[in-house]
């Protein structure tokens with residue numbers, strides 16, 4: 492019993508004491524952090540892309556809904572997405588979360604919104 496207590500004290504004493512960590516201990520900690528990071532980074536990237544994809548689909552649906560409202564008011568669909576400004580809060584038409592280079596385009600005969608960026612399929 493006395494031996495175990497001494498051993499436990501020894502471990503905590505070493506951590507709390509001024510001796511610090513050995514190189515091997517630091518390397519083990521760094522290796523564990525590296526393994527965790529290599530597991531976390533790809534899944535975080537995947538989750539971010541999946542969220543952007545869903546936001547883009549929601550944008551398309553919102554623009555199409557605005558196009559239908561425009562149709563009710565004007566008896567025709569808008570020629571371009573910019574014509575729908577009045578149907579969004581603060582006149583801001585939603586932008587593709589993947590970047591401003593990807594424009595939403597609208598079919599003026601059906602009100603269907605097409606999108607120039609190919610959505611990344613989330614698995």
Ligand SMILES: [Zn+2]
Pocket residue numbers: 547587588589593606608
């Ligand atoms: Zn998009």
